[in-house]
Amino acid sequence: MTTPLTATRVFFAFPRLSDPSRHRDYNEWHQLDHRPENLALPGVVHGDRWVRSPDCRTAGTGDGWLRDVDYMAMYWFAEPAKQSIRQWKELGDTTLQQGRRPDLRWTARPLMGIFQPVRGYVHPRVRISAAALPFRPHTGIQVLVSEVEDAGGPEAEALFDWYDRVRIPRMLELPGVAGVWSFRSEAVTVEGADGSLKPLSGSTIRVTLAYLDADPLGVAAELAAREPGWTAAEPPPDLACGERVLLSGPLRTIQPWQWDWFDQQDSRDEVGFDEPRTRE
Template sequence: MTELPGIPSDEVAGVLTTGRGDVGTLFVSMARRHPEGTDAEYLRWHTLDHRPEQHRLSAVRASLRLVSTPECRDARLSGDERFDAVDHVMTYFFTDPGGMAGFLDLSRALGNAGRKLPLLPPVERGVYDVREKRAAPRVKVGADVLPWWPVRGAFLIVERESWSPEPLLDVEGVAGVWSTTALDVGPELASAAAGQHLTYCFLDDDPVATAHRLHPILAPREPRFAAPFHPVVPHQWDRHVP
């Protein structure tokens, strides 16, 4: 792969002074596969209807929908069994936790308009404070803009304690890393324990291949959950399904 030209944004003060982005909070919903096996139809509805509507909220800055395939499941590290059923992950990138009020209001309004399907069975939802953002210098774009960067996949790591992102950035396929910590926002929005750590790896290589490269680094840390995912491909709803 030919490397893009120039100096990485995170090393150029003139780029950083123009803006660092305003994403400070993630809403991460982890769910099971569809109980009737119609995952592709669910992804179609969510991607064409529900997800775009969220962007009318000024606090929502980006979003990313992820799916686990059988190959992805085989590439997971063993961890806490409560996460074994996770096959879908939806992430909304918010400016701050205050945006959650509008998020709930919009959900109710869409439901009242007959615009909601039954949600996928939840495993865990969490509202996370973004603590650290890092990008691999080879990708050039800065860590602040990774939510808008066209990923080939993502790798999520749930742990009880935080770790430095540096070793992950040296792994081929890891384009950037965001480190986050779960907030205590109440049961209406979240079930993740306050203080739980979620590391979000943005990938520029096949997620399964990258997962195997990450194993030697992550195995000694004994994460609660460590798994690769594919992004949803619009209008190819059955391309990546559980």
């Protein structure tokens, strides 16, 4: 049986809605149709999804392809991964033919594709395995997505060594971080200037995903407060191999039917408010 510890392939997608009024429609489709069908496949070990809500957006940064993304989704595939991925793609084609892909009308995925798990880490207080970490309930994630040039060179190796020995262990020291998984891209597509998707070539996308059991905004604030001192004793290694941060910050775990992060109440109502308010 495949577990996250033995899986060799995962899928990541970073959706962006072109129509802001469709967030509730998108979440209803994804949570009540798309995700259950995917999780029912024998080749899908696990799947999850998170939202980059407005408060999370202000607590993080985005650049390039991921500057304006609203969500993040991932699926772990059972072995043999090639067969599992083929069945997963066939399901997508089937639901499209059944008219069950309304998201295609107002959703873009500027970066998506197949990644390889690199390593899992768990804080000792959690007392579970790295294989069980994705299944553990969590409040959200702290994610770092970066593009690394010449990922097979010595400078990149030094960067990855720093992540493994310094950055990730220090992330585990943060209150609220239960564990971390890291991934590298294998075959991904990115959005071109004309909006079309094209294969990424010449660089590698790295994803560092920390699972949280505390308020994601609180963890992000603590990370920001501590991070400047982490590299004080040595030059930042990302400068040596051209690492570019595409997305860094917290995302919230999506709860059933709680899809109101982007809702806005009309400010010109009978109560006389001058500014739009977030609906409670």
